[in-house]
Amino acid sequence: MKLLYFTKTTLKGMVSTGVVTILYFVLFPVLLAGFMGFFQNTLHDNPLKLNDVKVKIIDNDNSNMSKALVDLLKSEDMKELVEINDEKPVLEIIIPKGYEESLISLQKNEIKINKLEDGFNNSTNTLKIILDKYHKNLYVSIAGGSNEALEEISNNTIVETTNINTSKTSSSYEVMAASMIGFVISMLIFSQIQASYTDISMKVDRRIISTPISKLEFFYYDTFVSFIYSLIIIGAYIFFFRIAGISFTGPLIPLIVLLLASALMIVGISKSVLTFFGAKYGKLIGALIFTLPIIGMEAFTGEGNALKVLAPTHYISKLLNIYNLEGSISSNISDLSLVLLIPIVLLILATIKIVISRKIALSKGGKKCA
Incomplete structure (x- = not known):
């Protein structure tokens, strides 16, 4: 009952700033991922440019x-x-026997181009x-310029293109959606650390702990609420791309796991930083975590x-990229x-730290009373 009440009250406060939250944590990263995906797509898929291909000749x-x-x-x-390359070819040209x-x-004997x-x-x-x-010019030359041979050859293709064992590659939008989630997660970690230290400075935590719940219970409740909040924000980001059919369109179960x-x-890092460090160093660590993906x-290039x-x-971005490619994360x-x-x-260590701190505080209190 306590957990339900605490969760309901805290989430209600978060919903009150819902518009700002959605704009900051969901719409801004979505628009940024879309822009970067479009930019990368324009950069790499110029229809007027012919890219050289790595070819293996058999x-x-x-x-x-x-x-x-x-x-x-x-x-x-x-x-x-x-570009002749036998190690990592994109195309395989097979010249047949005979x-x-x-x-x-x-006689027609097709050359095969296999797309890998x-x-x-x-x-x-x-x-x-x-x-x-x-080959058509070669056939005509061998035939001595015969019009009949030219007509027969012109109606046939000598080269056949086949897709074999084609490895799926992610679109630029899929890559950017998976990469930009790192930016969203780091923003959430940073904001939760900052918000928690703000509550401490305003003595909000002491007022809550003065109610009939222990510091450890408060830690559990706060962690649970932060987990639900993070789940909602990350879920909104991921399912926006899924519903739009842009990214994360594979099976649902591995996506939910991610x-x-x-x-x-998010909660493991933010709550452990809050437990182990004071405001000065905690905020510094939060800022460092926020800047690492940048x-x-x-976060902005996909690579x-x-x-x-x-x-x-x-590692989350990497797993989401694999999910986009394979539809699973088993690899x-x-x-x-x-x-x-x-x-x-980290959460276990934070729990141990709270328990030990509580015991030390109680032992000091007992000595004073004595």
């Missing part, structure tokens, strides 16, 4: 004509479009057109620099365990 014929085709692909003229024999006998990753559609289509024209983990991280550049790993929010249980374990350990 020559199953190993004939003079197949080698001539390989030389063409490796030539200076093709370097702006094709390629030369088919050319000489004017999403994207690069313009470059792939341009490469296909170049190879088609190359939502709960995010809220747990310094790491992950970030080497410092991004220092931000606790990096990164280690990061999920870290995200869940650290705040739980």
